[in-house]
Amino acid sequence: MAVNTASELGGGQPQYRRGGPFILANLSIGHGFTHWYGQAIVVLLPVIQTALALTNFQFGTLVAILSISGGIANIPTGFLVDIFRRRWGLILTLCMVLAALGYGLVAASPGFFVLALVFILMPLPGTVWHMPAIAAISQRFPNRRGFSLSMHGVGGQVGDSMGPLIVGALLTLFAGAWRPVALVHVFPAIVMTVVVFWALYRLGGDGEEASQRTDVGQRFRDAGRLLRNLPILALVLVSSFRDMGSVVLMFWLAKYLHDPVNVGGLGFSPFMVGLHLTFLLILGVVSSPIAGLLSDRFGRKLILIPCLTAVGLLSLAIEPVGAGIDLIVIVLAIGLFSSSMNQILQATVLDQVGRGTEGVTMGIVMGVNSVLSGIAPLIAAAVVNNYGIGSVFIYAAILWVAGAVILAVTPLRPPPGVPSE
Numbered sequence: 001m002a003v004n005t006a007s008e009l010g011g012g013q014p015q016y017r018r019g020g021p022f023i024l025a026n027l028s029i030g031h032g033f034t035h036w037y038g039q040a041i042v043v044l045l046p047v048i049q050t051a052l053a054l055t056n057f058q059f060g061t062l063v064a065i066l067s068i069s070g071g072i073a074n075i076p077t078g079f080l081v082d083i084f085r086r087r088w089g090l091i092l093t094l095c096m097v098l099a100a101l102g103y104g105l106v107a108a109s110p111g112f113f114v115l116a117l118v119f120i121l122m123p124l125p126g127t128v129w130h131m132p133a134i135a136a137i138s139q140r141f142p143n144r145r146g147f148s149l150s151m152h153g154v155g156g157q158v159g160d161s162m163g164p165l166i167v168g169a170l171l172t173l174f175a176g177a178w179r180p181v182a183l184v185h186v187f188p189a190i191v192m193t194v195v196v197f198w199a200l201y202r203l204g205g206d207g208e209e210a211s212q213r214t215d216v217g218q219r220f221r222d223a224g225r226l227l228r229n230l231p232i233l234a235l236v237l238v239s240s241f242r243d244m245g246s247v248v249l250m251f252w253l254a255k256y257l258h259d260p261v262n263v264g265g266l267g268f269s270p271f272m273v274g275l276h277l278t279f280l281l282i283l284g285v286v287s288s289p290i291a292g293l294l295s296d297r298f299g300r301k302l303i304l305i306p307c308l309t310a311v312g313l314l315s316l317a318i319e320p321v322g323a324g325i326d327l328i329v330i331v332l333a334i335g336l337f338s339s340s341m342n343q344i345l346q347a348t349v350l351d352q353v354g355r356g357t358e359g360v361t362m363g364i365v366m367g368v369n370s371v372l373s374g375i376a377p378l379i380a381a382a383v384v385n386n387y388g389i390g391s392v393f394i395y396a397a398i399l400w401v402a403g404a405v406i407l408a409v410t411p412l413r414p415p416p417g418v419p420s421e
Contacts, residue, residue, distance in 0.1 A: 023140070024148060026199040027133045028155030030092060033192050034126040035159030036166070037099050039281075040185060041066070041106075041122060042250055043167040043274050046258035047178045048115070058112050060381030062119050063251045064374040067243075070123030071370025074131070081131040088132035089201040095125040096196050100189035107182035123370075130366065136203055138350050150292025153343035157284035160339075164254075164281075168274020176270060231352055232361075234410040236368050239345045241403035242308065243369045244376035246338065248396040249315060252380055253280070253331075256318075256389050264389045266323050279331045284339020291340035292347070299414050300348040305404050307337040312400035319390030352413050 049059050081088065098121065105118040133152060141148035170181040257273045259265025268276070295303045314334045321327050346365075353361045376399070380392050 023200070023203065024137065024151060026196075027092075027137065028152050030095070030155070030192065030196050030200070031129060031133060031152055032155035032157075032159035032162075033188075034095060034099065034129045035156040036163035037103070037159075037185060037189070038123070038126045039160050039163030039277065040103075040167045040181075042254050042277065043164045043171070043270065044106075044178050044181065045251065046255045046273070047171060047176065047270060049255075050258075051178060052111060052115075054112055056381045056384055057378075059255065060377040062112075062115060063247065063377035065116055065119040066123050066374075067247055067370050067377070068374030069120045069370075070127040071367045071372075071374060073124055073127045074367030074370055075364060077128050077131045081135055088136060089197070089203040091132050092129060092200050092203065093193060093197045095129045096189050096193035098128070099125040100186045100193070103182050103185035103189065107179045107186075127366070127370070132203065134346060134350075144296060147289060147292040147296055149343040149347050150288040150340060153288045153292075153340065154285050157281055157288060157339050160281040161278045161285065164274035164277035166274070168269075168271040171270035171274075229352065231410055231412055232349065232365070234406055235345065235349050235352070235412075236365050238304075238308075238403045238407045238410070239342075239349070239365060240369045240372040241399045241406070242341055242345065243373040245311070245315075245396045245399035245403070247373045248376050248380045248392060248399065249334070250277070250280070251377065252384070252389065252392045252396075253277070253318065256392075259389065268323075276328070276331055279328055280335045281339060283332055283336040287336050288340040288343060291344060295344045295347065296415055300344055300351070301407060301412065303344055304341060304348070305408055307341050308400050308404035308407065310337040311341075312397040312404070315393045315397040315400065318393045347415070348412065351415050 045059065045062065048054070054062075081091065102118065102122045102125070105121065106115070109115045109118050134149065137148045137152055167181060170184060171178065174180045254273055254277060255265070257266050257268045257276055258270070259267070261267045291303050291307075311334055314330055314337070317330050318327070321330055349361060349365050380395060383391050383395050
């Protein structure tokens with residue numbers, strides 16, 4: 001079917017493409033794609049470590065680069081999203097271009113140092129995607145913010161769940177060769193570049209707010225106020241502990257499943273590694289929208305504190321249960337409680353700030369989160385080298401529970417229509 005480009009880019013855009021459901025659906029699909037690509041590297045990295053004979057410290061360094069690069073990119077992206085409101089669609093399209101470029105470069109990387117440089121690029125599609133997507137959803141659905149962000153999160157969780165399984169299957173198909181698997185990921189990203197451009201080109205370009213001129217100086221003043229807001233600072237710390245625990249759990253669980261038994265791992269095949277990581281993430285598809293709705297109705301803390309605590313306690317059981325059905329149950333339970341927290345924490349932060357500052361707010365929060373998360377893998381590498389790989393799950397548990405404690409003592413503005421928490 002032919003597309004009238006001039007009409008589509010101008011005022012003749014069909015009404016259905018301006019509607020909230022269409023925009024939320026396409027943002028969720030694109031979000032899922034960026035998460036698929038983010039999780040693909042989780043399964044690939046232990047295989048790359050074995051193939052290139054990388055040390056645990058080099059493994060941890062590559063994970064740290066992913067987190068720190070994403071964190072540094074978050075902060076300017078937040079400012080740019082608020083300033084270039086009319087260009088949100090193009091920013092989202094650029095994410096897909098970066099995804100294709102990143103995996104093409106991974107496939108061509110000869111060793112650790114080139115990989116380290118390429119890994120600076122790898123988190124950018126997911127990092128940059130979040131800012132305009134979260135800002136657009138927050139503005140369009142202010143009274144259903146938790147649910148709408150959770151639906152956007154469901155797209156991410158579908159990608160999270162399918163990514164490890166797809167990569168595990170591809171590694172099996174290519175007999176464990178990781179370069180062809182990385183190269184295969186270039187082609188879907190090219191297709192998604194076209195889809196995102198078509199569906200979301202006009203995002204941010206409609207409505208009264210899009211026509212308002214943005215005061216750059218005001219954005220910096222907004223950022224200064226945020227850094228003096230104690231509830232925001234506490235939420236940054238809570239979110240950072242959650243992210244640190246999540247990074248440690250995800251990457252080191254993949255390594256624990258992949259490593260041979262004689263070095264403390266379980267010696268699983270790439271497909272079984274991918275399958276277990278899918279178990280870790282799949283229940284979030286169901287739990288996220290439910291948790292989002294409950295947080296909109298009863299408050300954020302009622303959902304977040306029990307979930308943070310439960311994930312911390314369950315992490316302690318990973319090594320003692322060993323391989324088998326008990327491990328699958330533990331992994332599924334961790335996913336049930338952990339998958340929805342990121343979106344509800346985002347909604348909690350946005351409950352505390354004014355309309356029009358969503359981009360800079362999330363840029364600062366997610367930027368600090370990711371930079372601090374970059375420290376966590378290096379500490380994890382030291383913990384593993386000194387105490388064995390099982391000890392890393394105790395470290396992750398401490399991070400999750402610390403977040404719950406801080407959240408419990410922090411006074412917060414409740415969601416619209418909910419009494420004070």
